[in-house]
Amino acid sequence: MALPQSINDFLSESANNAGVPPPANGDDLFKTGVLDSFALVDFVAVLETECHVKIPDSDVVPGNFQTLQAIENYVQSHQG
Amino acid sequence: MDAFVIGSGTCLPDLVVTNEELAPRLGLQPEQIFKSSGIRSRRWVDGKATTSSLAAAALRRALDDAAVSAHDIDFLIVGTMTPDRFIPGSAPAIQHALGLREVPALDIRAACCNGLYALQLARALIQSNIANQVAICLAEVQSPFLDLSPQSATLSMLFGDGAAALIVSGRDPTVREGAITSPLEIVDVMIATNGQYVDDLGIRCPGTEFGNSRSHGPDDFPSDYLPRMNGQSVILQASRRMVSACQTVLERNELSAKDVRWLVPHQANANLLAQVARSLGLSHAGGEVISVLEELGNTSSASMGIAFDVLRQSKRIQPGDYVLLPAFGAGFTWGAALCRASETRP
Numbered sequence: 001m002a003l004p005q006s007i008n009d010f011l012s013e014s015a016n017n018a019g020v021p022p023p024a025n026g027d028d029l030f031k032t033g034v035l036d037s038f039a040l041v042d043f044v045a046v047l048e049t050e051c052h053v054k055i056p057d058s059d060v061v062p063g064n065f066q067t068l069q070a071i072e073n074y075v076q077s078h079q080g
Numbered sequence: 081m082d083a084f085v086i087g088s089g090t091c092l093p094d095l096v097v098t099n100e101e102l103a104p105r106l107g108l109q110p111e112q113i114f115k116s117s118g119i120r121s122r123r124w125v126d127g128k129a130t131t132s133s134l135a136a137a138a139l140r141r142a143l144d145d146a147a148v149s150a151h152d153i154d155f156l157i158v159g160t161m162t163p164d165r166f167i168p169g170s171a172p173a174i175q176h177a178l179g180l181r182e183v184p185a186l187d188i189r190a191a192c193c194n195g196l197y198a199l200q201l202a203r204a205l206i207q208s209n210i211a212n213q214v215a216i217c218l219a220e221v222q223s224p225f226l227d228l229s230p231q232s233a234t235l236s237m238l239f240g241d242g243a244a245a246l247i248v249s250g251r252d253p254t255v256r257e258g259a260i261t262s263p264l265e266i267v268d269v270m271i272a273t274n275g276q277y278v279d280d281l282g283i284r285c286p287g288t289e290f291g292n293s294r295s296h297g298p299d300d301f302p303s304d305y306l307p308r309m310n311g312q313s314v315i316l317q318a319s320r321r322m323v324s325a326c327q328t329v330l331e332r333n334e335l336s337a338k339d340v341r342w343l344v345p346h347q348a349n350a351n352l353l354a355q356v357a358r359s360l361g362l363s364h365a366g367g368e369v370i371s372v373l374e375e376l377g378n379t380s381s382a383s384m385g386i387a388f389d390v391l392r393q394s395k396r397i398q399p400g401d402y403v404l405l406p407a408f409g410a411g412f413t414w415g416a417a418l419c420r421a422s423e424t425r426p
Contacts, residue, residue, distance in 0.1 A: 037319075038315060038319070038351055038352075041315070041319040041320065042355075045359070057317060057321060061313075
């Protein structure tokens with residue numbers, strides 16, 4: 001399953017705002033600076049809207065969104 | 081019987097500590113502190129003031145503001161994480177300093193949500209006819225507990241000292257002559273807790289879990305005696321929980337963000353406040369966030385009360401305005417209160 005383009009657009013914009021390159025497969029989104037805690041909150045909101053998933057507060061931890069693959073896995077396992 | 085906030089007051093220590101003064105001790109640049117927190121200065125006690133002395137001064141101002149005599153107070157609630165003594169709490173000292181009658185006086189320890197708990201308790205006491213005039217003090221003297229070394233920089237740059245007080249009354253909300261603003265009805269308070277995060281924000285010792293100065297001393301376990309914070313966890317949970325609490329309170333009162341004129345959040349971090357306002361869509365709806373962070377830093381229990389007092393004293397609250405007060409703190413505990421200004425103009 002591929003993530004919607006809007007998700008990749010969000011991450012590219014977040015990377016641009018942070019002054020780092022757009023994320024590639026395998027990149028740690030936090031270590032590379034694409035996401036920080038505040039950006040993750042916005043990102044989760046976008047994910048919920050664009051991927052039609054409800055992400056509980058207890059799941060909003062960096063480990064679930066560390067890489068593009070981790071995000072895909074999370075979304076896939078939570079879509080109805 | 082409905083409960084109304086009819087008076088408020090603040091007391092701040094005189095000593096202003098700027099980022100320029102603090103940053104070198106913490107190994108930071110002044111602008112780093114501002115960029116990551118929105119804070120430019122904070123007030124610290126000079127070593128003489130206690131939590132109860134700040135709280136008592138704030139309460140005197142709140143009583144004056146409400147035109148209520150100390151004799152008329154029949155319940156005192158004090159929210160603080162930094163009491164004068166380990167035992168008892170600070171409430172008896174404040175009761176004595178103000179010359180209140182021999183009324184119930186207790187401390188609550190719900191950290192940065194103390195303001196919400198106090199409002200909920202005061203409202204419940206009034207609605208159940210146990211009390212008719214409740215004094216709330218929200219006060220912290222945090223600066224003596226801070227580690228002013230680079231290893232604690234991200235925490236120690238945030239905190240300030242200060243106190244606020246509120247008078248909550250069940251009396252007829254008719255606006256008296258000379259009042260600065262309409263009485264604010266406490267319409268609703270929602271509070272929640274999830275103790276799985278208990279170690280993500282707080283101070284471990286002294287206590288019965290880790291020990292005290294004899295069994296688990298600060299020389300051997302210094303970090304257990306200092307404030308600790310998992311910043312990422314706090315930001316992630318606070319951003320979500322404060323917003324969901326606001327939405328819950330609004331929905332169960334058949335309101336939406338567009339009905340909120342004033343957002344008076346716990347003053348934790350400017351970036352967090354902006355995130356909460358953005359998530360609620362408050363700015364688009366015409367609401368305004370009240371922030372005292374830049375000048376006062378994070379005064380924990382006191383912060384929401386101070387911001388609330390600043391708003392009240394500004395005389396900008398109009399009859400019918402809704403005021404939404406979200407908070408998040410150690411525990412984790414979080415929630416939101418909703419107040420509404422009475423329709424009669426002062």
